[in-house]
Amino acid sequence: MSEATQSAVYEAVSHVEDPEVPVTLVDLGVVREVSLDGGAVRVVLRPTRLACPARGEMERRVRAAVSSVDEDLAVDVEWEMAQWRGDDVTAPGQQVLLQIGYADPVAESDACPYCGSAEVRQDGRFGGAVCKQPYTCRSCGSTFDVLRGSISTGSGAHHVR
Amino acid sequence: MSVTTANPFLDRAEDHFVHGHLLGGWIVDYIDLEESLAVGSLAQEELAHASTFLTLAGMNEAGRDAFVFERPLEQWHPTQLVAQRLHTWPATVLRGLLLSQAAVVRSTLMASSEDTTVRDAAAVLAAEQHLHVLHWERWVRLLASHERTAAEFAGCAVEVLALGGDVFGVATGSGGVEGQESAHRDWTSRVAASLAATGVDAAALGEVPVARRPATERPELVEVLSEIRSIRAGADDGVRGLYR
Numbered sequence A: 001m002s003e004a005t006q007s008a009v010y011e012a013v014s015h016v017e018d019p020e021v022p023v024t025l026v027d028l029g030v031v032r033e034v035s036l037d038g039g040a041v042r043v044v045l046r047p048t049r050l051a052c053p054a055r056g057e058m059e060r061r062v063r064a065a066v067s068s069v070d071e072d073l074a075v076d077v078e079w080e081m082a083q084w085r086g087d088d089v090t091a092p093g094q095q096v097l098l099q100i101g102y103a104d105p106v107a108e109s110d111a112c113p114y115c116g117s118a119e120v121r122q123d124g125r126f127g128g129a130v131c132k133q134p135y136t137c138r139s140c141g142s143t144f145d146v147l148r149g150s151i152s153t154g155s156g157a158h159h160v161r
Numbered sequence B: 001m002s003v004t005t006a007n008p009f010l011d012r013a014e015d016h017f018v019h020g021h022l023l024g025g026w027i028v029d030y031i032d033l034e035e036s037l038a039v040g041s042l043a044q045e046e047l048a049h050a051s052t053f054l055t056l057a058g059m060n061e062a063g064r065d066a067f068v069f070e071r072p073l074e075q076w077h078p079t080q081l082v083a084q085r086l087h088t089w090p091a092t093v094l095r096g097l098l099l100s101q102a103a104v105v106r107s108t109l110m111a112s113s114e115d116t117t118v119r120d121a122a123a124v125l126a127a128e129q130h131l132h133v134l135h136w137e138r139w140v141r142l143l144a145s146h147e148r149t150a151a152e153f154a155g156c157a158v159e160v161l162a163l164g165g166d167v168f169g170v171a172t173g174s175g176g177v178e179g180q181e182s183a184h185r186d187w188t189s190r191v192a193a194s195l196a197a198t199g200v201d202a203a204a205l206g207e208v209p210v211a212r213r214p215a216t217e218r219p220e221l222v223e224v225l226s227e228i229r230s231i232r233a234g235a236d237d238g239v240r241g242l243y244r
Helices: A001-012 A055-069 A091-099 B008-024 B033-056 B061-069 B087-112 B116-145 B150-161 B180-198 B219-232 B237-244
Strands: A031-037 A042-044 A075-080 A121-122 A132-137 A142-146
Touching: A001 A031, A042 A055, A055 A075, A142 B033, B008 B033, B008 B061, B008 B087, B008 B219, B033 B061, B033 B116, B061 B219, B087 B116, B087 B150, B087 B180, B116 B150, B116 B180, B150 B180
Parallel strands: A042 A075
Antiparallel strands: A031 A042, A121 A132, A132 A142
């Protein structure tokens, strides 16, 4: 298989968006490897949390992206059981997440993405999805989410309502 | 399918799977929307952790399905903590605390594995279960400290802790698992710390783990497993038939 095909496959996979937030899987740090060996493509993905319910849809989108380059390519999607961290998010991904109301994942900060205040309250350890923790800003009153990966977060008891 | 639970990963998968199923019952039976969302996530993660252990035991998707839906009942040996429904919220909270603390202890043991995949998975499982511990500990504090719930909580603690002695036990006749007694001690000390301010004595968990019994000796567990398997039973092969 040609280098051009390898490049085209990576290009196609790099445009696949997360089913919930308008950020590509590459920018979210979910895509860990895209390799081509002969007529077989191997894509390694890492979920934010093991129970991420979007895994099936992500996999379908990745397979469709590879097939869009050459439908004869075999696709092997492998899910890693390894830790996803906020700093796996790329700079472009970080900017989009801040704009749509997520705390800065790279800084692993829980500061308000709208006004920057650190005066925030954690409203629980689980929110609308397994990878989201709900917060309220005490300064501007906005509600927002912190993307939570699978790393230990200490006692985390200080803010919980 | 003939699989025994001599592989410790399989014991753990049973505990997480049945617990996830039982927790799911609270998703629509709680008056606080935020807590319903949280319990839904906790249940989801319990099922995912069961799947992770089955994967670590070498099972593919078909094998994981067969483990849950096709294995004879006499091969199931989950902890007594998930062998009955526990109908109250304080009992559910205590069960969640005991199981999440046990999962953290098990992850710690897995972290010394020579297998990189097991070590990586252990780090993820430990972190995710740590969050479960924090969630359940908050509820323990709330229930044990409020005058309207403290007495019920203490009563439930007696009931639930009496079920937990087999968490680090193995099925009778399947041989011992190295380190299970020290793991039991580590677990009971963690539980004691979580319950320190509540007046509940974790000594009820016992000094050494007791053996696990097969599902066939536990009628309520048989009922729960039948409920789980009903998705594959009946006309047109159950719900699965709808998605073909």
